[in-house]
Amino acid sequence: MPVESDLEAHAIAFFSRHAGLVAIHSQPFTLRYADDQGIHRYTPDFLVVYDRVTRAIVRLGFRRWTVVEIKSKSMLDRDPDAVSRRLAAVRRLLGFATVVLTECQLRTGRARP
Structure with a gap:
């Protein structure tokens, strides 16, 4: 599967360690949405699909269909509100869980919803 960074490659390994994995889609769609800041386009890093979700992965914020954004901590710390707005649009418009x-989180196993 094509990835844009080592961090994304580590994320694929992370997804694969959890039972029930059915599919991983890289850059699965581009969403257009509007908010107080204007009109935006957003392409998430992954859509991960599980046929069943264990308690361990539910605790991480995953559901059967989950959109996942991969960011280095330093990039996330620079503009956490932008990431939050993008993922809120995914939840609002498409109904997917987001993480x-x-x-x-990849090191500790604890994800941010």
Whole structure:
């Protein structure tokens, strides 16, 4: 699967460690949405699909269909509101669960919803 960074490659390994994985889609769609800041386009890093979700992965914020954004902690810290707005648009318009993973969450196994 094509990835844009080592962090995304680590994320694929992270997804694969959890039982029930059915599919991983890289850059699965581009969403156009409007908010107080204007009109935007957003292409998430991954859409991950599980046929069943264990309690461990539910605790991380995943559901059967989950949009995942991969960011280094330093990039996320620069503009966390932008990431939050993008993922809120995904939840509002498409109904998917959303999770942000940084190198910290990939290392500890704790994701940000």
